[in-house]
Amino acid sequence: MKSGLGFLSLLAVSSTTVEAQKTKLTQSAEKAPRLVVGIVIDQMRWDYLERFAPLFKANGGFSRMMNQGFSNDNCQIGYTPSVTACGHTGIYTGTVPAIHGITGNAWYDTQLKRNVYCSEDRTVDGVGAAGASDGKMSPKNMLTTSIADELRMATNFKSKVIGIAIKDRGAILPAGHSANGAYWFDAKSGNFITSTYYFKELPNWVKQFNDRQIPDSLMKLGWNKSLTDQQYLHYATADEKNYESKPFGANQTKMPYVLNRTANEGFGKLSTTPWGNTITVELAKAAVLAEDMGKDAVTDMLAVSFSSPDYIGHSFGPNSWEVVDNYIKLDEELGRMFDFLDATVGKGKYTAFLSADHAVAHVPGFMKENKLPGGLLDDKAALTEMNAAIKAKFGIDKLVVSLFNYQVHYNRDLLDSLNADTKAINQFMVHYLMKKDYILNAFPTSEILTSPMPQYLREKLANGYLYNRSGDIQMVLKSGYIDGGATGTTHGLWYSYDAHIPLLWYGFGIKQGRSSNRVYMHDIAATLASLLKIQEPSGNIGHPIQEVLKQ
Structure with a gap:
């Protein structure tokens, strides 16, 4: 009886081992x-x-x-x-x-001329x-x-x-x-x-x-x-x-x-x-x-x-x-x-x-509340104010069509039709924006690669730019600032x-x-x-x- 039980036990162990090996081989084969x-x-x-x-x-x-x-603890956008x-x-x-x-x-x-x-x-x-x-x-x-x-x-x-x-x-x-x-x-x-x-x-x-x-x-x-x-x-x-x-x-x-x-x-x-x-x-x-x-x-x-x-x-x-x-x-x-x-x-x-x-x-x-830096940008009000400033300076009405993605988007067809001095308008807009509390930096998007800033930031801004789907002036908000209202929060910056x-x-x-x-x-x-x-x-x-x- 002992030898019979021993044989059955050995057979069970062998079967288990074979099945485990099969599973291991199947996993390694995949x-x-x-x-x-x-x-x-x-x-x-x-x-x-x-x-x-x-x-x-x-x-x-x-x-x-x-x-x-595995955790990559330092993953960045x-x-x-x-x-x-x-x-x-x-x-x-x-x-x-x-x-x-x-x-x-x-x-x-800019090709479709709409949002x-x-x-x-x-x-x-x-x-x-x-x-x-x-x-x-x-x-x-x-x-x-x-x-x-x-x-x-x-x-x-x-x-x-x-x-x-x-x-x-x-x-x-x-x-x-x-x-x-x-x-x-x-x-x-x-x-x-x-x-x-x-x-x-x-x-x-x-x-x-x-x-x-x-x-x-x-x-x-x-x-x-x-x-x-x-x-x-x-x-x-x-x-x-x-x-x-x-x-x-x-x-x-x-x-x-x-x-x-x-x-x-x-x-x-x-x-x-x-x-x-x-x-x-x-x-x-x-x-x-x-x-x-x-x-x-x-x-x-x-x-x-x-x-x-x-x-x-x-x-x-x-x-x-x-x-x-x-x-x-x-x-x-x-x-x-x-x-x-x-x-x-x-x-x-x-x-x-x-x-x-x-x-x-x-x-x-x-x-x-905690004495930390931050603030608000009311983008709708900002767009209205920008257009008013441009009209007062250059006589061009409603030139800015959007502030999507922290960029000032011009109506480029309007600029072309008026043969306007885009360089002068850009210079004016940069000076205008740099006086705002919410702005850290501003520059024409055509100058991303030459404007003075840390290379890490430059790469992020350049990586987000596509001519027909991007604006003409880049706005870089100060740390802690968001575009929004008095409640809630948002995201979008670097x-x-x-x-x-x-x-x-x-x-x-x-x-x-x-x-x-x-x-x-x-x-x-x-x-x-x-x-x-x-x-x-x-x-x-x-x-x-x-x-x-x-x-």
């Missing part, structure tokens, strides 16, 4: 991940990873990536302006606005909601390929690529030109929609997702606290501040928030709560299941952008209870998403990266508070560790190309971050 998951947090400062670290759960997304993956469209495009194209063409969330186009929204496309229609005016969108304004496009071409278009976000630009631009689909949130209907660029009608799985009416259910739950009041005060200022916005109504000034809506009201409030992250994750999971993503040796790509942190951050600022609470809940959502991917794709069989399209400035009211972003890596092919070496947003696509052994995007200027990758 030369690429089955799925790449790109996670972009819309408006995340790098320092949130350290400030809020004690609040992150061991099985949450942030802790998992930081402890089991290499251009201005640091805004959503430029950031999402830069991450996935590996280049800068001067090359990929997305010079802002919007810009004044242009980054992902607008008047040749397509919205799909998925009646009268979805926000559906006339596509990636056509992006001038280069993305890493998603390169993956599609490298696999003869067998790879599947899906983009998902609440914001249209957060879904469309990362997914590239050849995506299998991009879906964004229609606040009026509460549906995720797309455009005829991708489909004539929504895929059945998206229709079924919309039929669940998740936004309605989530809004009925309201926005409740995750911590005690004393715990929030360890990470943020008092909950009620007069420099915070009131996105849920004038009478709702502090947490918790009621999110009930009237019969004719849409679902816009959802975006400014952590529930926006929840519905984004749920659609991402539905996409993986319905599209069979990560099910074979052909690598797929899921580009997920979390838009709600941006809406929350703009309204309340980095030192608010709301931002703290959002990151607690986002950490949990990311953890659940990784649990789902472990179960469906397989642990260690997918690669995830997490970064941000930009960071954010502190609320000017907060800065003033300073570290806007340009220092997180970069985390996790999963297949990724080392465990961290580094403080400076890397750039535009290095992400080149690193993915190296991992996947495919061509980098057409306009790529980035370099693979070799310290991240297993050899």
Whole structure:
């Protein structure tokens, strides 16, 4: 009996060993991940990873990536302006606005002679909601390929690529030109929609997702606290501040928030709560299941952008209870998403990266309260005043058509028709601007490469300039200044508070560790190309971050 039991035990051990060896051989034989998951947090400062670290759960997304993956602690944005469209495009194209063409969330186009929204496309229609005016969108304004496009071409278009976000630009631009689909949130209907660029009608799985009416259910739950009041005060200022916005109504000034809506009201409030992250994750999971993503040796790509942190951050600022609470809940959502991917794709069989399209400035009211430098630029009033000054000096009316992206845009056709002295006007405008409290520096954009300034700043400004989509005079605001009103905050400048972003890596092919070496947003696509052994995007200027990758 003993010898029989011993033989069975030996057989069991041998079988286990053989299976383990098979698993090891299978993993070593796989030369690429089955799925790449790109996670972009819309408006995340790098320092949130350290400030809020004690609040992150061991099985949450942030802790998992930081402890089991690789963290590039000094990732910078290499251009201005640091805004959503430029950031999402830069991450996935590996280049800068001067090359990929997305010079802002919007810009004044000198060829079209009008303002242009980054992902607008008047040749397509919205799909998925009646009268979805926000559906006339596509990636056509992006001038280069993305890493998603390169993956599609490298696999003869067998790879599947899906983009998902609440914001249209957060879904469309990362997914590239050849995506299998991009879906964004229609606040009026509460549906995720797309455009005829991708489909004539929504895929059945998206229709079924919309039929669940998740936004309605989530809004009925309201926005409740995750911590005690004393715990929030360890990470943020008092909950009620007069420099915070009131996105849920004038009478709702502090947490918790009621999110009930009237019969004719849409679902816009959802975006400014952590529930926006929840519905984004749920659609991402539905996409993986319905599209069979990560099910074979052909690598797929899921580009997920979390838009709600941006809406929350703009309204309340980095030192608010709301931002703290959002990151607690986002950490949990990311953890659940990784649990789902472990179960469906397989642990260690997918690669995830997490970064941000930009960071954010502190609320000017907060800065003033704490005797820190900062202030406001009222861009609408400034534009009116500039035109009045130019008319008084040169007799030209309404020459300035836009202040998009911290640049003064002239009506160049008007200048040409009048045979005006552009050099004299530029000189006048520079002297005019340098007298303003909010200006650190100003110069003609044609002189970016010759105007005296630190080379680091010069490169960022030059990297954001494209003649037909950029202005004529560059404004460099002083540190702490924003273009906005008395409440809330924004981003867009070259300073570290806007340009220092997180970069985390996790999963297949990724080392465990961290580094403080400076890397750039535009290095992400080149690193993915190296991992996947495919061509980098057409306009790529980035370099693979070799310290991240297993050899």
